[in-house]
Amino acid sequence: MIGYKPQEYLVRKAKADLTLSLFPALSELDEVVVTGIGKQKVREIASSVTTINMENLIDKPVTQLSQALQGGGTGILVNQSSGLVGSDQATITIRGVATVNSTSPLVLVDGVPYDMNNLDPNSVASITVLKDAAAASMYGARGANGVIVITTKRGVAGVINVNYNGYFGIQKAVYTPDFVNAPTYMQMVNQKNINTGGAPLYSQGAIDSTASGRYPTLYPNTNWAALTLRNSIPIQQHSLLVSGGNTASRFVIDINNTDQLGQLQELQGIPLSKYSRTTVRVNSTVDLTKNVLIYTDLFSARTDQTEPFFNYGGRNTSYFYSRLYIAPPNIAAAYPAKPASELPSYIPPGYTFYGNTGESWNPVALLALGGTQKTSSNLAMINMRPEWTIAPGLTLNGQASYNVGSGVQQVSENGHVYYNYFNYLSEGVPVTLQDYSSLQGGQTYFLWGGNLDFKRSAGKSSFTALLGYTQELSSNQLTDIALRSLFAKATYAYDERYLVEVGIRRDGSSIFGPGYQWGNFPSIALGWNIDKEPFFNIQEVTGWKIRVSYGSLGNNNVNPYQYQTTINGNGTENNIGNPDIHWEKTNMVNIGTDLSLKSGFEATIDWFNKRTNDVLFGVPPLLTGGIGSGTDGGNSGPLINAFSARVDGLEANLKYHKKLSKDFSFNVGLGYSRETSRIMKLLSGNAPIINGNTILYVGGPLYANYGYRTDGLLQQADINNPAVAKMPGEQAGDIKYVDVNHDGTITTKDMVPLGTTQPTDIFFGNLGFNYKGFDFDGLITGQAGAAIFYTGQLANPFNGGEETTPQKSQTDTWTPQNTNASLPRLTDGGNLAFSDFYKHSGTWERVRYLQVGYTFPQALSNKIRLKSLRIYFNAQNPFTISSVKLIDPESQGSLYTVPIMKAFTCGLNVKF
Numbered sequence: 001m002i003g004y005k006p007q008e009y010l011v012r013k014a015k016a017d018l019t020l021s022l023f024p025a026l027s028e029l030d031e032v033v034v035t036g037i038g039k040q041k042v043r044e045i046a047s048s049v050t051t052i053n054m055e056n057l058i059d060k061p062v063t064q065l066s067q068a069l070q071g072g073g074t075g076i077l078v079n080q081s082s083g084l085v086g087s088d089q090a091t092i093t094i095r096g097v098a099t100v101n102s103t104s105p106l107v108l109v110d111g112v113p114y115d116m117n118n119l120d121p122n123s124v125a126s127i128t129v130l131k132d133a134a135a136a137s138m139y140g141a142r143g144a145n146g147v148i149v150i151t152t153k154r155g156v157a158g159v160i161n162v163n164y165n166g167y168f169g170i171q172k173a174v175y176t177p178d179f180v181n182a183p184t185y186m187q188m189v190n191q192k193n194i195n196t197g198g199a200p201l202y203s204q205g206a207i208d209s210t211a212s213g214r215y216p217t218l219y220p221n222t223n224w225a226a227l228t229l230r231n232s233i234p235i236q237q238h239s240l241l242v243s244g245g246n247t248a249s250r251f252v253i254d255i256n257n258t259d260q261l262g263q264l265q266e267l268q269g270i271p272l273s274k275y276s277r278t279t280v281r282v283n284s285t286v287d288l289t290k291n292v293l294i295y296t297d298l299f300s301a302r303t304d305q306t307e308p309f310f311n312y313g314g315r316n317t318s319y320f321y322s323r324l325y326i327a328p329p330n331i332a333a334a335y336p337a338k339p340a341s342e343l344p345s346y347i348p349p350g351y352t353f354y355g356n357t358g359e360s361w362n363p364v365a366l367l368a369l370g371g372t373q374k375t376s377s378n379l380a381m382i383n384m385r386p387e388w389t390i391a392p393g394l395t396l397n398g399q400a401s402y403n404v405g406s407g408v409q410q411v412s413e414n415g416h417v418y419y420n421y422f423n424y425l426s427e428g429v430p431v432t433l434q435d436y437s438s439l440q441g442g443q444t445y446f447l448w449g450g451n452l453d454f455k456r457s458a459g460k461s462s463f464t465a466l467l468g469y470t471q472e473l474s475s476n477q478l479t480d481i482a483l484r485s486l487f488a489k490a491t492y493a494y495d496e497r498y499l500v501e502v503g504i505r506r507d508g509s510s511i512f513g514p515g516y517q518w519g520n521f522p523s524i525a526l527g528w529n530i531d532k533e534p535f536f537n538i539q540e541v542t543g544w545k546i547r548v549s550y551g552s553l554g555n556n557n558v559n560p561y562q563y564q565t566t567i568n569g570n571g572t573e574n575n576i577g578n579p580d581i582h583w584e585k586t587n588m589v590n591i592g593t594d595l596s597l598k599s600g601f602e603a604t605i606d607w608f609n610k611r612t613n614d615v616l617f618g619v620p621p622l623l624t625g626g627i628g629s630g631t632d633g634g635n636s637g638p639l640i641n642a643f644s645a646r647v648d649g650l651e652a653n654l655k656y657h658k659k660l661s662k663d664f665s666f667n668v669g670l671g672y673s674r675e676t677s678r679i680m681k682l683l684s685g686n687a688p689i690i691n692g693n694t695i696l697y698v699g700g701p702l703y704a705n706y707g708y709r710t711d712g713l714l715q716q717a718d719i720n721n722p723a724v725a726k727m728p729g730e731q732a733g734d735i736k737y738v739d740v741n742h743d744g745t746i747t748t749k750d751m752v753p754l755g756t757t758q759p760t761d762i763f764f765g766n767l768g769f770n771y772k773g774f775d776f777d778g779l780i781t782g783q784a785g786a787a788i789f790y791t792g793q794l795a796n797p798f799n800g801g802e803e804t805t806p807q808k809s810q811t812d813t814w815t816p817q818n819t820n821a822s823l824p825r826l827t828d829g830g831n832l833a834f835s836d837f838y839k840h841s842g843t844w845e846r847v848r849y850l851q852v853g854y855t856f857p858q859a860l861s862n863k864i865r866l867k868s869l870r871i872y873f874n875a876q877n878p879f880t881i882s883s884v885k886l887i888d889p890e891s892q893g894s895l896y897t898v899p900i901m902k903a904f905t906c907g908l909n910v911k912f
């Protein structure tokens with residue numbers, strides 16, 4: 001058969017039914033990839049499409065599928081913002097940011113919009129990223145942020161195959177704050193008090209006694225992290241995939257279970273941080289007749305997430321991590337037990353006394369006496385896709401999909417009162433018994449539609465055409481969003497040399513008001529395979545293509561019904577509607593080339609420009625009818641199409657793979673993307689839009705940091721010199737701000753843009769090799785171009801609000817004896833203005849994984865009746881290179897951020 005590898009089977013005895021499976025024999029250029037609704041040969045694609053390296057998934061300890069896209073291709077920025085178990089999904093941005101609204105790409109799983117993080121990574125067959133307008137043209141209204149197309153595995157005719165893949169391992173935090181000890185903390189508090197005109201809070205005798213460690217009850221020196229956080233956190237995942245069938249019916253059954261604990265210790269034997277997920281997928285393909293088949297996919301998932309709960313909503317895992325910063329190291333975690341005879345009658349025998357202000361400060365007390373918040377979610381989906389081959393080259397495809405999600409949250413916390421160890425008086429806020437449940441979610445999604453697919457080849461010409469229609473309805477409690485779409489696409493290839501793709505989609509969305517519900521999104525792409533030209537006779541070049549495309553896409557990812565004005569329970573407006581809001585439209589140009597050499601070298605280079613017009617932006621609240629903002633009757637202000645922005649980008653992906661001998665082969669790859677954004681026009685007469693520490697201005701990026709320039713620290717000579725501009729109340733040792741407008745004072749008029757908030761450079765590199773049964777695979781990713789700024793307690797641990805314990809890198813502060821210090825003097829809430837004084841390089845690199853595996857010889861596997869047996873060892877996120885000391889450069893965040901985890905696992909892959 002054309003396109004398949006030949007296979008021989010020795011018949012040793014008579015069999016009533018013999019089924020053999022043939023496997024595709026395709027070169028990479030002839031490989032067929034899913035490009036949305038249809039499929040295309042790589043050689044005949046004229047648009048910008050990236051196929052994710054599946055090595056990022058295979059046998060890796062990936063708990064959320066979005067994490068596997070890190071380093072998967074150029075133009076894709078993937079970052080984790082949290083390491084909270086069950087909520088450690090990565091955010092994905094494709095080809096930069098040209099909107100202030102959602103930048104998340106559209107994700108399709110077997111043709112249905114779905115959260116990829118619900119999938120078992122082992123069930124995924126392919127991931128394709130549609131990056132330019134021509135590639136994503138079939139998803140017009142939702143394609144401006146790119147489209148990720150995921151297909152799951154399907155059965156093939158043949159013997160039953162059983163594949164088990166599982167791993168066990170431990171996790172550790174990538175970053176842990178390194179706090180000063182109690183004596184140093186006490187000295188710094190004293191210095192702060194002296195700097196602000198007060199007296200030292202702690203005597204030298206108290207500091208010395210704390211340092212000696214001889215009196216831990218009276219002079220404690222507590223390491224909160226050591227008492228409350230796990231050093232090693234267990235994780236495990238098990239996946240079982242069964243596939244097979246015959247020429248009439250094929251199937252895949254995939255069952256996956258993931259279990260991981262969080263970093264918080266179990267002080268009372270009850271897991272306070274835990275996550276588990278079980279998924280079941282059944283994919284079947286049935287040939288109803290010779291020319292009619294139906295794909296049926298059933299999927300269900302159950303997730304259970306447990307977090308601590310600390311009296312009042314919102315006080316959970318993130319709140320606990322902030323207490324590690326805020327709890328002083330010189331209060332006790334818990335005091336020695338007292339005999340019942342010494343306790344007053346209202347304190348029960350065996351009562352544990354925790355350090356002072358326990359409810360507010362003491363992390364050990366929070367874990368020991370706090371409650372739990374358990375959230376359970378259930379998801380189910382059915383997806384049916386009939387396919388009728390009406391005639392050779394003419395196929396009618398249908399699709400109907402329905403999925404539903406619901407959940408419940410249960411809160412449980414025992415009541416308790418904190419008593420002082422020394423005087424037995426109650427302190428802090430007494431906690432009352434809490435035990436209740438509430439329903440969560442309640443989302444449903446329905447899609448139905450179909451498309452007519454035509455393919456015809458004549459001589460050297462091949463032609464395809466597609467015409468389709470879909471309807472979608474998403475419901476979330478009281479909110480319904482409907483989308484109706486018509487789309488068409490045609491491709492033409494002459495002798496595989498000249499390629500043309502033309503597409504258009506028309507979408508109607510209920511998100512917008514009358515007159516603005518419909519939008520049109522056309523695209524065109526041209527390609528030229530130069531290596532197919534008769535005049536091109538360079539034998540070393542196996543493929544060389546030039547591509548150019550242009551198209552228009554939309555972004556409707558905003559809250560619905562913003563065209564309507566709504567009122568609150570008081571009868572006053574709380575949302576000012578704008579009936580004229582309409583689509584954000586992104587026009588994109590892409591020019592690219594693909595080169596393949598016989599030696600094993602491959603290169604893909606793309607330049608693109610995308611411009612987003614009519615960006616939807618929420619303006620400040622209006623004072624209409626006497627209703628102001630920030631009051632009980634305040635309004636949120638209308639959404640308007642406010643400005644235009646563009647992103648220019650360059651992407652380069654280089655690969656080299658070589659088989660040096662029968663036993664040894666290797667591959668190496670490098671990827672680099674540069675993306676710069678710029679504001680082209682602002683609706684408000686091009687006047688800048690300032691929002692806190694960020695600014696939008698014509699010619700600037702989307703967004704730019706906004707703050708003060710600085711020139712080191714003020715010395716006493718500067719204080720004595722009236723010509724040196726200063727903020728009111730500044731003293732020697734404070735930050736020296738630059739008087740930009742030269743008016744002799746430091747005011748907000750001196751604030752200036754301080755660089756983009758988005759990274760401009762994204763890069764990755766991978767290396768792998770195979771030697772006999774051994775294999776190695778490694779990946780490193782990184783980014784640069786956007787600085788990291790310390791704010792709040794990271795800038796000044798004594799920030800005037802909830803003060804925190806300084807970290808060791810925050811001890812080099814200015815004093816009259818240390819005037820060359822790197823940090824300003826210690827004060828209550830001073831030196832906190834957003835400025836480049838706290839600006840640090842945002843360049844960082846992280847080793848995503850290092851993996852070594854061994855596949856046992858086939859003869860040995862056969863002896864134990866296995867098709868194959870492989871073991872592997874993996875280190876995920878083991879190393880990070882960064883000059884940033886106080887936070888993790890990837891997640892950034894604040895003292896409330898749950899750290900990202902590194903994992904060290906051992907796995908087993910068995911095929912029966």
